[in-house]
Amino acid sequence: MLLADKASTLPPVARSPGYWATVWRRFRRDPVAMFALAVILTLVLVAIFAPYIAPQDPYKGMSLRRLRPPGTPGFPLGTDELGRDMLSRLIYGARLSLFMGVTPVIYALFIGSAIGIAAGYVGGWVNTVLMRTIDVFFAFPSVLLAIALSGALGAGITNGLVSLTVVFVPPIARVAESVTTSVRTRDYVEAARASGASAFTIIRVQVLGNVLGPIFVYAMSLIAVSMILASGLSFLGLGVKPPEPEWGLMLNTLRTAIYTQPLLCALPGLMIFITSISFNLLTDGLRSAMDIKA
C-alpha cells in the first residue's frame, strides 16, 4: 500500500477549535464579563417582551395619582409626574433607549468600516481625501457634535439617530483604516494577489477576516458612550419626544420632582448607568478574551 493511500484511510485529525470557539472559552471563564452579558441579555429580553411583562399601560396617566413614591400598592416603583406607572415606563423605556443607543453604532460600523477599509486598501490620494475629511470631524468633541447636529436638525428619533451615527463614523473609520493599512502589506495578502485573487476577493477574505474582529470590539466599546449620549440628547429635549417612554427623557421630565420624590427621579438614570456599565464590562472581557490591546 502506498503511503498516500494509507494516509487517506486514516481517521481525520481532530480539528483544532476555531478562533471564536477559543475566544468564547476564555470569555466564559471571566465572571464579570459573563455577568455583564447576562444583564444585557435580560435587558434585551425585557425590551422585546415589554407588552407581556409591563403591569400597566405606560402611556396612561391619571392626575389623581401623580408622583407616588416607590412601594405604592399597585405601583411597585411609584408613578411619574403624569401619574403613569413607573415600572411599566422603565420596562417600555428599554425598547427606545436600547434602540437609540445601539442602532447608531451599528450604522456607523457599516459606514465607518466601508470608508476605513476603502481608504486603507486603496491608499494614495483616496486615503488622503477620505482620512483628512474624517479628521475634520475629530475637531469636534463628540458630545458637541451630537448636540450641534441634532440641535440644527431638530428633535425626533430619526434626527437623533442621524446625529449619533455621524458622531461614531469617524472613530470607526480611523480604526478600520489603521488596521487595514497594517494588514495590506502582510505577506499573505501579497501571496493571495500573486496567486491571482481579485481585489474584491482579497478584501473579503484576507482583509475582512483580519480586520472585523478589532473593529467589532471597538464598536462594542462605543455602545456604552452611545447609550449615554442618546439618552443625553433626550434629556436635553432633543432626540425622543414625549410622551414616549425613554430613560433620558424620563429623567428630564422628572427633574422638577427632584425635591419631592428624589428616589423616583433617580430610577431612569440608574437604568442608563446599568446598561452602559454592562456594555463597558462586556467589552473589557471580550477584549481580553480576544487578546486585543488598548
Place this chain on the structure above:
Amino acid sequence: MLIYIAKRILYTLPIMLGVMIVCFALVHLAPGDPLVSVLPPDASAQMKQQLMVLYGFDRPYYEQFLRWIVRALQGDLGSSIATNRPVATEVFKAVGNTLMLSAVATFIGFALGTFFGFVAGYFRDTFIDKFASFLSVVGVSVPHYWLGMILVIIFAATLGWLPPTGAGPGGSENWAWDWEHVRHLILPAVTMSVIPMGIIARTVRALVAEILSQEFIAGLRAKGLSEFGVFMHVVKNTAPTALAVMGIQLGYLLGGSILIETVFSWPGTGGLLNAAIFQRDLPLLQGTILVLALFFVILNLIVDVMQTMLDPRIQRS
C-alpha cells in the same frame, strides 16, 4: 523639532477651514426658514424678503460662507437673531464660565485619576487594583447628568450643604474668587471630574504596569536605588502621556459641558447652546459651536507640541 511644530501648525489650518465649513453647513442643514424665530406668524412676503436681505440669506452659499469667514476672522460672529446682541460678546462671556468649570473639573479628575491609576498599576491584580479599576469603569459608564442630579439630591436637597444651581449668589454670572462662588462650583465640578478621572486612571494604570515590567526598572533596583527613586522614574515616564490625556480631556469637557450645565443651570456655553437650539437662534448656535471647536483644535495642537517637547523619544513623521 521646530520643523515638526511648524508642520503641525500648518496641518491645523485645513482642519480649521473644515471646521468652519461644518459650522456654516449646520445653519443650512436646519430645516425650515432660518428667520422663523424673528418673523411674526403673519409676516408679509415683503417683510420676509427685507429680513432675508438684512441677514444676507438671499446670497448664494459660497458668498455667504466667504463673508461669514472674513467677519469671523475679525472677531465678528454676527448678531443673535433672538436678542440682537453680538454673538461674539455672548460667547466669550460664556466661554469664561465654562472654562472655569472644565479646568477645575479636569484638575480634580487628573489628581484622582493619577492616584487611582498609580495605585492600581503598582498593586496589579490585587484587591486594590480591582477596586481602582472598578472605580474607573464607573467613571466612564455613569451618565454624568444623572450623577449631577444624584449629588444635588444628596448634598443640596437632603443635607443642604451646597447650593443646587447657578454659578454664584443671586444668579451671579460673573466668576469671583470668594467662598460663595466656590460653593456653587463644587457640585458641578465634582460631577464633571468623573469622566476624566475614569479615563486618566485607566491610562495611567496601563502605563505604570507596562513601565514596571520593563528591564530598566529591574536595573534601577539592582543598582540599589530606593523604592522612592524608582517611583520617581515611573512618574517621569508616565507624565507625558498622562498630561496629554489630561489636555485632550479638558477639550472634551469644554465641548461637552452642555449636559452638566443644564443640570446645574451653569451660565456657560452649554446654556447658550440650549437657548440657541430651542429659540432656533442659528447665528448663536453657529458661533458657539465654532468657538468651542476651534478651542478644541488649538488645545489638541498645544497638547501635541508639548508632548513632543516633554518626551523627545517620540519621533513623528
